[in-house]
Amino acid sequence: MFRIQSAEISRDELIRVLQNPRAGALVVFEGWVRDHNEGKAVSSLEYQVYEALAKTEGEKILEEACRNFNLHQALCVHRQGHLRLGETAVWIGVVASHRDDAYQASRYVIDQIKLRLPIWKKEHYLNHDAVWVQCQDHATHVHFEEADYYAKQAKIVQQELLTRAKVLVVGAGGLGCPVLTSLAAAGVGKISFVDFDSVSISNIHRQPLYSPESVGEKKVVIAQNRLLALNPFITLQGHDARVTHANVDTFILGRDLVIDCTDNLETKFLLHDACFKLGVPLISASIHQFEGQVRTFIPSRENGCLRCLFPETPDDALIGNCNDFGVLGASVGAIGQLQAHEALLFLLQGTNSTAEATFYLNLKDLSQMKIANFRREGCACCEEQGGMRAVQAGGVNCGEDESLEIDLAQLGGLDHQLVDIREINDTDLEIFLHSCHESESAATAAAQKKIVLYCHRGIRSRHWVKEQRALGHSQVYSLRGGACSL
Amino acid sequence: MTQILKSIEVKYFAILREQANLSEERVEVAADCRTYGELYALLKEKHSFTLPLKMIQVAVDDRFASLDHEIRESARVVFIPPVAGG
Numbered sequence: 001m002f003r004i005q006s007a008e009i010s011r012d013e014l015i016r017v018l019q020n021p022r023a024g025a026l027v028v029f030e031g032w033v034r035d036h037n038e039g040k041a042v043s044s045l046e047y048q049v050y051e052a053l054a055k056t057e058g059e060k061i062l063e064e065a066c067r068n069f070n071l072h073q074a075l076c077v078h079r080q081g082h083l084r085l086g087e088t089a090v091w092i093g094v095v096a097s098h099r100d101d102a103y104q105a106s107r108y109v110i111d112q113i114k115l116r117l118p119i120w121k122k123e124h125y126l127n128h129d130a131v132w133v134q135c136q137d138h139a140t141h142v143h144f145e146e147a148d149y150y151a152k153q154a155k156i157v158q159q160e161l162l163t164r165a166k167v168l169v170v171g172a173g174g175l176g177c178p179v180l181t182s183l184a185a186a187g188v189g190k191i192s193f194v195d196f197d198s199v200s201i202s203n204i205h206r207q208p209l210y211s212p213e214s215v216g217e218k219k220v221v222i223a224q225n226r227l228l229a230l231n232p233f234i235t236l237q238g239h240d241a242r243v244t245h246a247n248v249d250t251f252i253l254g255r256d257l258v259i260d261c262t263d264n265l266e267t268k269f270l271l272h273d274a275c276f277k278l279g280v281p282l283i284s285a286s287i288h289q290f291e292g293q294v295r296t297f298i299p300s301r302e303n304g305c306l307r308c309l310f311p312e313t314p315d316d317a318l319i320g321n322c323n324d325f326g327v328l329g330a331s332v333g334a335i336g337q338l339q340a341h342e343a344l345l346f347l348l349q350g351t352n353s354t355a356e357a358t359f360y361l362n363l364k365d366l367s368q369m370k371i372a373n374f375r376r377e378g379c380a381c382c383e384e385q386g387g388m389r390a391v392q393a394g395g396v397n398c399g400e401d402e403s404l405e406i407d408l409a410q411l412g413g414l415d416h417q418l419v420d421i422r423e424i425n426d427t428d429l430e431i432f433l434h435s436c437h438e439s440e441s442a443a444t445a446a447a448q449k450k451i452v453l454y455c456h457r458g459i460r461s462r463h464w465v466k467e468q469r470a471l472g473h474s475q476v477y478s479l480r481g482g483a484c485s486l
Numbered sequence: 487m488t489q490i491l492k493s494i495e496v497k498y499f500a501i502l503r504e505q506a507n508l509s510e511e512r513v514e515v516a517a518d519c520r521t522y523g524e525l526y527a528l529l530k531e532k533h534s535f536t537l538p539l540k541m542i543q544v545a546v547d548d549r550f551a552s553l554d555h556e557i558r559e560s561a562r563v564v565f566i567p568p569v570a571g572g
Contacts, residue, residue, distance in 0.1 A: 050501050050564055052548040118545070118566050120500030132501040132567070 002058030004049050006081045009088045020072045023095035027102040029110055031090040033083045037133075041126040045089065049080040050118035061112045068228065069105035071096045076109060078119060097427070100240055105222055108228070146233045150187055157348055161239055162187050165347045168251055169193040170243055170271060171261035172219045174206040174327065175285055178336030179343070181209065181263050184227040186344055190235045191227075194251060195219045196242040206329035243267055248274040250426060253460045258341055260284040261336070269313040272306045275299060276385045279459050283354070285339040289325055290364040292335030294342055295373070296355040299385045303356070304373045307381035331363045378381065404465045406477040407451060408485065416450040421461055422483070429464065437473055448475040458482030491517045493562045496529065501567050506533040515557055522546070523553035526565055537567055 001017075011028070018026060033045045062074040074094045077351075083089055092109050096102040113119075124130040150159050155284050169180055172195040183191055197219050199210045207219075214222040220238030227236055243251060243262075246423050252258055252274055260282060268284060275282040275297065282297045297305060336363070345352040353359070358368040375382055417436075421429055436451050453461035453476065461478040468476040480486060492515040498506050506529075519525055522544045529535065543566040544551050546558065557563075 050497075050499055050545070050566070053545050053550070054563070056548070057550075114569070116569070118499065118564070118569055120567065120569060122500070132504075142496070 001075050002055060002062055004051055004054055004080055005077060006079070009077050009091045011088070011091060014075055014077065014091060018073055018075055018093050018095050018239045020095055022097060024097050025102040026093060026095045026100040027099070027106040028396035029092040029106050030188050031110070033085050033087050033089055034483035035085050037123055040128055042085070042123050043126050044085065044124045045083045046122040046124065047080045047083065048090065048120045048122070049078070054078070054119055056116045057111070057116055057118070061109055061116065064112070064232070065094065065105040065109050068224075068237065069094075069101040069108065070097060070237070071101065071105050074105065074109065076113070078113070078117070104224060104262065107250055108225065117402065149231070149233060153165050153186065154184050159187060161348050162344070163189040165257070166190040166255050167192075167257045167259060167347075169259045169261055170251070170267070171195055171233045171263065172223045172238070173197065173203065173261065173263060174207070174329075174332035175261035175284065175287070175336040175339060177207045177209045177223075178333050179259055179340045180198075180223060180227055181230065182337060182340035183343060184223050184231045184234055184236070187231065187234060188347065191238065192218065192237040192251070192255075193223070194239045194241055194243055195223075196240060206327060206332045208329070228322070243270065245270065249278060249463065251335065252278055253463060254422075254455070255280055257343060257346060258282045259339065261339070265314055268366045269306065269310075272297065273381060276305055276381050278463070279385065279457070283339055283346065285335050286429065287327060287335045289327055291362050292330055292331070292338070293358055293360045294339050294354050295333065295358040296342055296346060296352055298351070298355050301355070302375060304380070305379065305381045308379045311379070335361070336362060403463055403481040404478050405458070406450070407480050411450070411452065414450055416452050418452050418454065418479070420483070421453050421464070422455050433468060433473070450475050450477055452477045452479050454479035454482050454486070456482050491515060492557055492559045494557065494559070494563055497562070497564045499567065501537065502535060502565055504518065505535050520556055521554055522551065522557060522563060525557060525563070526553070529565070541568055542566065
């Protein structure tokens with residue numbers, strides 16, 4: 001809720017409105033009338049507001065913050081009229097499950113308010129004439145149409161395919177910066193990205209989302225703000241985390257494509273194996289000084305994987321990385337852009353040329369190679385994916401896994417509820433399932449209503465059903481073949 | 487004599503309000519003034535506004551619009567100087 005008011009702001013009342021049992025963090029920002037500005041003693045402030053427009057624009061800013069930072073609620077009150085020193089001119093409160101989201105959202109709301117709301121401030125001074133504050137930085141902000149933003153690519157791409165794409169980018173460093181920038185600018189609709197690192201001064205030459213003033217800050221925070229400023233029409237979610245065996249599946253599930261921009265083999269193989277297990281395409285790139293490579297893995301195709309080449313994960317100590325060997329920003333930028341380009345082609349066409357052959361580029365002499373991918377007989381990673389494909393096609397009996405799935409035909413006479421989980425995030429799904437179990441706990445197993453989850457192809461829903469079964473909930477099923485079978 | 491085509495309402499805020507010494511006025515727009523940008527240029531001269539066009543945004547009927555848009559009959563127009571909320 002966004003409000004303009006002349007009366008003083010009552011913070012206790014506002015905080016009461018934000019109370020929420022699901023929230024783990026409240027961040028409040030208060031803008032106060034201070035007694036000086038640019039060396040002049042200020043005696044009071046006067047705010048003039050174009051109310052109709054400020055309200056609609058203010059609501060928009062809060063909606064954007066809720067969407068981009070997983071907020072439960074956001075509230076903002078801005079004063080108008082004459083304010084004395086020490087009074088609160090603007091009050092912002094945001095609540096989220098986690099503090100990172102709340103901190104970032106609070107910052108986003110105040111920055112956008114200063115940039116976009118038709119609110120003007122006149123400063124009254126002790127020893128000078130009063131002036132309307134004209135902030136030069138904010139003078140160029142204009143309001144644009146989304147279609148105009150993509151006008152020059154609309155002639156050659158079907159924008160809708162990019163707008164509805166959901167992509168995960170792992171790593172916001174040398175490869176991640178160009179990849180994130182190009183994907184955001186191209187309008188990939190939902191981008192989530194993961195990085196655990198903070199900005200250091202030696203990152204910036206090859207990671208141009210950051211600047212010296214962001215040294216020491218979390219990369220995901222700075223990158224998210226920069227990327228949203230670059231393209232306000234997309235949804236972005238940065239995760240300050242390390243990708244591990246324990247969390248890798250939750251990052252990948254529900255994504256159309258994963259882009260590996262990491263700089264170490266351990267994480268590259270971890271992502272690769274998880275993508276094959278879950279059937280999600282992956283584009284991986286790496287660079288060593290002047291030599292880079294890009295490869296696309298599409299698990300549903302039978303043209304091999306990284307485990308066909310390296311059954312055992314090679315030791316990182318054997319190869320080194322950009323920090324150890326050094327690299328030019330332009331070199332890693334070039335490979336990152338190639339990777340981004342392959343990602344866009346994949347989203348637009350469903351395939352690209354690096355899905356057939358790994359592309360190697362030597363940036364020193366511009367020599368290049370394309371080495372056809374091959375599949376090693378007996379590769380466990382490919383075999384597992386083969387089993388997965390068969391299950392999706394409904395053709396193979398996979399022992400205990402078979403009972404996780406159910407067909408529309410089988411559901412005929414049974415009491416059931418079909419649940420489309422494609423637009424439901426993990427947290428909300430968990431809450432929903434919990435409430436189902438609560439309401440059915442009194443019924444006998446046979447009388448329980450069956451909950452049938454489905455997603456696009458039945459992969460994410462199967463994963464959820466497996467977890468639910470492990471918790472003892474036998475009435476939850478995954479729809480065989482997913483939405484495609486409906 | 488120029489033919490009068492459109493009658494619109496213009497509102498002013500902040501520095502524009504002070505320089506025009508008005509918070510709103512009705513303006514009759516002649517045929518040779520086509521866009522909101524051109525309208526601002528005329529009003530700038532009339533009221534001796536100091537802000538150049540490039541620092542101005544426009545809202546029409548309480549929605550942001552483009553200065554290149556053609557002026558609509560009966561539009562409620564607000565020229566928006568650089569903002570400083572917060």
